[in-house]
Amino acid sequence: xxxxxxxxxxxxxxxxxxxxxxxxxxxxxxxxxxxxxxxxxxxxxxxxxxxxxxxxxxxxxxxxxxxxxxxxxxxxxxxxxxxxxxxxxxxxxxxxxxxxxxxxxxxxxxxxxxxxxxxxxxxxxxxxxxxxxxxxxxxxxxxxxxxxxxxxxxxxxxxx
Ligand code: 4NP
Numbered sequence: 001x002x003x004x005x006x007x008x009x010x011x012x013x014x015x016x017x018x019x020x021x022x023x024x025x026x027x028x029x030x031x032x033x034x035x036x037x038x039x040x041x042x043x044x045x046x047x048x049x050x051x052x053x054x055x056x057x058x059x060x061x062x063x064x065x066x067x068x069x070x071x072x073x074x075x076x077x078x079x080x081x082x083x084x085x086x087x088x089x090x091x092x093x094x095x096x097x098x099x100x101x102x103x104x105x106x107x108x109x110x111x112x113x114x115x116x117x118x119x120x121x122x123x124x125x126x127x128x129x130x131x132x133x134x135x136x137x138x139x140x141x142x143x144x145x146x147x148x149x150x151x152x153x154x155x156x157x158x159x160x
Pocket of ligand 1: 008009010011012013014015041045125126127
């Protein structure tokens with residue numbers, strides 16, 4: 001099993017959106033028994049809460065299930081057990097790395113690092129400006145490219 005963890009600050013806007021989008025892609029490709037997906041935040045404010053209504057609305061608009069998503073905080077165990085720790089922006093990367101020891105640093109990436117065709121590297125926080133549709137577009141492309149990367153690197157699936 002390959003384990004993928006999406007991380008943002010609050011775990012109510014970006015990372016639960018990425019979790020839901022990525023899980024749906026994995027399901028559509030018939031890889032649900034090979035890839036496990038989760039998300040969390042580095043801040044404690046929204047523990048136990050469902051995603052922001054902007055995230056729920058955009059997922060619904062694109063027909064992506066959002067049930068079961070609840071805010072939680074990144075733990076030491078997450079860093080040990082997940083294979084891919086995927087941050088939404090550079091400040092998330094910094095927050096993860098200071099909790100990481102040397103052995104786990106290679107697991108930490110930014111989502112858009114797998115999408116060189118996109119001219120930005122950070123998925124911006126929609127919590128303050130409400131740009132959930134723009135964030136969805138970035139996450140949707142980023143998730144597709146991440147899945148292709150994982151298929152080659154970890155599942156050894158070569159392109160047809
Ligand atoms: P997220 O957005 O990191 O994409 O979930 C945020 C949600 C809440 C807060 C910050 C960012 N907050 O400060 O409560």
